[in-house]
Amino acid sequence: MKGLNKVLASILIGIFGYTGFEKLIRFKDSRRAFHNQTFPAELAELLSYSIPVVELLIALLLLFSGTRWWGYLGSILLLAVFITYVGLIWVGAFPRVPCNCAGILESLGWAEHFFLNLICIGIGVWGLRLEARNEKFNVSTPLNTRI
Numbered sequence: 001m002k003g004l005n006k007v008l009a010s011i012l013i014g015i016f017g018y019t020g021f022e023k024l025i026r027f028k029d030s031r032r033a034f035h036n037q038t039f040p041a042e043l044a045e046l047l048s049y050s051i052p053v054v055e056l057l058i059a060l061l062l063l064f065s066g067t068r069w070w071g072y073l074g075s076i077l078l079l080a081v082f083i084t085y086v087g088l089i090w091v092g093a094f095p096r097v098p099c100n101c102a103g104i105l106e107s108l109g110w111a112e113h114f115f116l117n118l119i120c121i122g123i124g125v126w127g128l129r130l131e132a133r134n135e136k137f138n139v140s141t142p143l144n145t146r147i
Helices: 002-025 027-035 041-063 068-090 103-107 110-138
Strands: none
Touching (some): 002 027, 027 041
8 A cells, every 4th residue: 555655646746846846947937827817916926936836845745754644635725726727717717718737738628637637636535545544554552651
């Protein structure tokens, strides 16, 4: 199970590491894309800095076994926000369809984005469950504290 957990974490590390670094490397383009979104300019400015940092933080949390549970939880929460936004765009809830995806993800359509995010959420949930199971079986009580 630990090997599978590392594989799941590695997939998410690759995705969040890639997208976070891509947004930082192409920061001007990324910032411009955030400002092209359907929300206020102040929020766009905040998100242009915070989203890449949060993506890289999640990748870092997933890297270490002691923080992996938090990394899975963070990835699920961030992906839930992304999938909600993508879903709203996909069904035509916004007057225009901007995107601030990184690199190769820009070539995906809204349905592909939606399902990729859904798969990543599934990976995160699966990893979170494995992490919780590992914690359950790794708990040990020192002999001198037993009653």
